[in-house]
Amino acid sequence: MNFKDNKAIYLQIADRIGDQILAGSLTPEGKVPSVRELAAEIEVNANTVARTYDHLQQNGIIYTKRGLGYFVSPDAQEKIVASRRDQLMQGEMDYFMGQLKAVGITPAELQELYSNYLDK
């Protein structure tokens, strides 16, 4: 697994699991790899992965069944989409808008660009 520079590793692993849930390779009510399995697979310290799972559990994306391990919550996809929307709006979008303003792109132009993008 290749890590980006700017985000804590445990959050990057959470994003990766989120991607897998959105892409359907991890399905609602499906089993998530154990902490040790995933740690070995992505070559990351098991405590870091355990932190990722804590984080995902707190956000209701996965849950534990005692003695059986972690499973994907039934509404995990909706939750991931909602939280990514928030992240986008607070983070990248703000920067992106700033750039648009700096180079003088009007709302009409932006609308056209986005429409064209969606049509592609």
Added chain:
Amino acid sequence: MLSINNLSFSYNKRNGNLFDDFSLELNAGNVYGLLGKNGAGKSTLIYLMTGLLTPQDGEVLMNGDNVRRRLPRTLSDVFLVPEEFELPKMSIKKYVSINAPFYPHFSMEDMQRYLDIFEMGTDLDVKLNALSMGQRKKVFMAFAFATNTSVLIMDEPTNGLDIPSKSQFRKLVTTCMNKDRLMLISTHQVRDISEILDHVTIIDHSQVLLNTSMADVTSRVAFRPLHEGDQPIFVQQSPYGALGAVPAQPGEETKVDLEMLFNATLLNPEAIHNLFTTSK
């Protein structure tokens, strides 16, 4: 599990002590990264920890036993992979049959699995002297992990390994690690091991400059491009502008850049000390 208590050591009285009243506590369930400049005493510390050198003062205790007594119950539960080592001219099979009996928890099944992770094949009749240096290192490390000792200490384990084997090494560590084991990796190749560490210990001039968990580092220091108004502890130029280690804002969590942390700690030990001793 390993307690280093008030250790003093010198190779030569005239040159003064390399370690002076040095203490450090290492606990099971952690992978420690021991970082220090050349000559900081990393290898010496490792030899002291494993009972290969005798301190002038102080002691190293493993589960309460002084390692210098070299008790069988201590020696059968510690394995050291030094930076350089010689292996005898014999087959892997012979080597294992001679050395494995010293380690009651040795598992041949594990050894084969680890050789497999290192892509070393399954032929145990291969002669150790017919292997390249990197391959010998892989066989030795596969053996080291397969002894299943509670303490596993490795001095520059990724030196001499090719690019794919560095990843295999990380896989081996993450596969073999469990809550009862303690691993300590001394290295300069911080990029090779950053993600597998639980804990980072930086030493210099016989002092522990930083000894804390990676999670603690994440919560206290941010490694990122600098903005106006930042008060960085360490600055480093990059093609994308200035990067720095800065005190993390509440909720700010970045990927730990061990190289920057190491440089920041050596350059500005007081700032690091203050940052890590303030309560959050």
